[in-house]
Structure formats: structure tokens, C-alpha cells
Amino acid sequence: MASSFVVGATFRNRVTELMENPEGSLPQGLEEELEELLHKPPPTVLTFSTARKLKRYLEDSGQPLYLHELLEDSSLHLPEYVKPPRNPELVARLEKIKAKLANEEYNRMTRNVNTQEISRNWTFSDLGQQVRSVKAVVVTVFNFLVTVVAAFACSYMGSQYLFTETTARVISAVIAASVVGLAELYVLVRTMEGELGEP
Incomplete structure (x- = not known):
């Protein structure tokens, strides 16, 4: 499940302008997070929590920017799915069930085959x-x-x-x-x- 954005050049440029703007000062925690984010090499990942803080700041300070404008060329960061290891007890139980079902299917297919009758039918007297x-x-x-x-x-x-x-x-x-x-x-x-x- 996505929990962050991969930001593009538009976000970098506008946030840099926002940080350099002397009129508006960013909150200390948000400014540190954005500076750390901008100093990272691409691909840059913006967490949802930082995006919420930035959105709240833009709304409260009356900036002419909106969050969706900053994230125009950004995309959702989808972490790679790591398949959990299978429980060995469950695997063993499934194998037993498969073997039991196969045995029942075999018995159903051969229920009207009697080996004693087959051997009795092929004696020399019957021949x-x-x-x-x-x-x-x-x-x-x-x-x-x-x-x-x-x-x-x-x-x-x-x-x-x-x-x-x-x-x-x-x-x-x-x-x-x-x-x-x-x-x-x-x-x-x-x-x-x-x-x-x-x-």
C-alpha cells in the first residue's frame, strides 16, 4: 500500500522558491524535513505525513500554491511486495489433504474393479x-x-x-x-x- 510520493522537478523547484521566500517562514520541523528531502538524490520520496504538514502550512499561511500543484509531475511510491514465507505446518497439511483427495479419486475410479475376479477370469479352465x-x-x-x-x-x-x-x-x-x-x-x-x- 502506498505511503509516499516520488516527487518530480516541479515539486523541487516550487518548494525551493517557497523556502527562499523571505515573506513566509516555514515551521521548523517542516523546514528541516523539506531541506533533507531536497538534498537527497532522485528519486526523492515525500512521505504522506510531510505532505499533510505542507498542505496545512499552505492553507494556514494563505500561500497561492496548492499541494496538488506541487505534485503535478509526482507519482505514488509503491513499495515492492515482499511475499511472506509459507508456514511449513500449513504446507505439510495441504500436502496431506492433496494426497488424501488423490487417493479418494483413485478409489472412486477403481471401485468396481476386483483384482480377484480378474485373476479368476484368466485361469486355464476359463480359457x-x-x-x-x-x-x-x-x-x-x-x-x-x-x-x-x-x-x-x-x-x-x-x-x-x-x-x-x-x-x-x-x-x-x-x-x-x-x-x-x-x-x-x-x-x-x-x-x-x-x-x-x-x-
Whole structure:
């Protein structure tokens, strides 16, 4: 917080004239402070208390000068901010709180992860069960494809006794293969529903 002014050349010149003026005599304490101030090399700092004394003198003596005229080219002197040292107990407490919050965040993120389930899921018996499951799916898909292809082939070969044109034979074979494929899908879905326990 500012508590003084850095005065400029205007202040120096006018205060020098004021001190040399034989008509008005400055109070002893104020005169000493101003003389000491003028003998200092720039930047010259004028405290607020000295500025108040000077203002009071100017008002009481009826001088044609005002304080703001003296301080035209002056500026506020802002002392450099010195950061106070941090309390080590407070720093240690903040570190503990940060660590606790980080631990709570980690626990919140991993609350539905169970390491025992992870280790149990990757045993060889579970691997064998997964292989059997994949094998069953592959066999089912292969069986479906073979059945549809066989139905198409049988229909195509058997339709030669009914149709003489190739287009009609292909269409009839596609229809037969589609019917067989839909029937296979229906049976497959009903079987899967039964395995899952659904009605």
C-alpha cells in the first residue's frame, strides 16, 4: 500500500522558491524535513505525513500554491511486495489433504474393479470354456452355411426335371435355400433362448 510520493522537478523547484521566500517562514520541523528531502538524490520520496504538514502550512499561511500543484509531475511510491514465507505446518497439511483427495479419486475410479475376479477370469479352465464356446459358435455357423449351400445345390439339381431354363432353376434354388436358411435361423434362435433360460 502506498505511503509516499516520488516527487518530480516541479515539486523541487516550487518548494525551493517557497523556502527562499523571505515573506513566509516555514515551521521548523517542516523546514528541516523539506531541506533533507531536497538534498537527497532522485528519486526523492515525500512521505504522506510531510505532505499533510505542507498542505496545512499552505492553507494556514494563505500561500497561492496548492499541494496538488506541487505534485503535478509526482507519482505514488509503491513499495515492492515482499511475499511472506509459507508456514511449513500449513504446507505439510495441504500436502496431506492433496494426497488424501488423490487417493479418494483413485478409489472412486477403481471401485468396481476386483483384482480377484480378474485373476479368476484368466485361469486355464476359463480359457478352455471360452475355447469351447467359440468352437460351438464356429460349428453352428459352419453348419448353417453348409445347410444353406446344400439346399441351394439340391434345389438347383432337382429343378432340372421341372424347368428347362437356367434362370428359373436358379430362382427356385434361391427360394428353397432361403426357406431352409430361415428355418435354420428359427431353430438356432429357439435353441439359444432355451440355453439362456428365456421362455
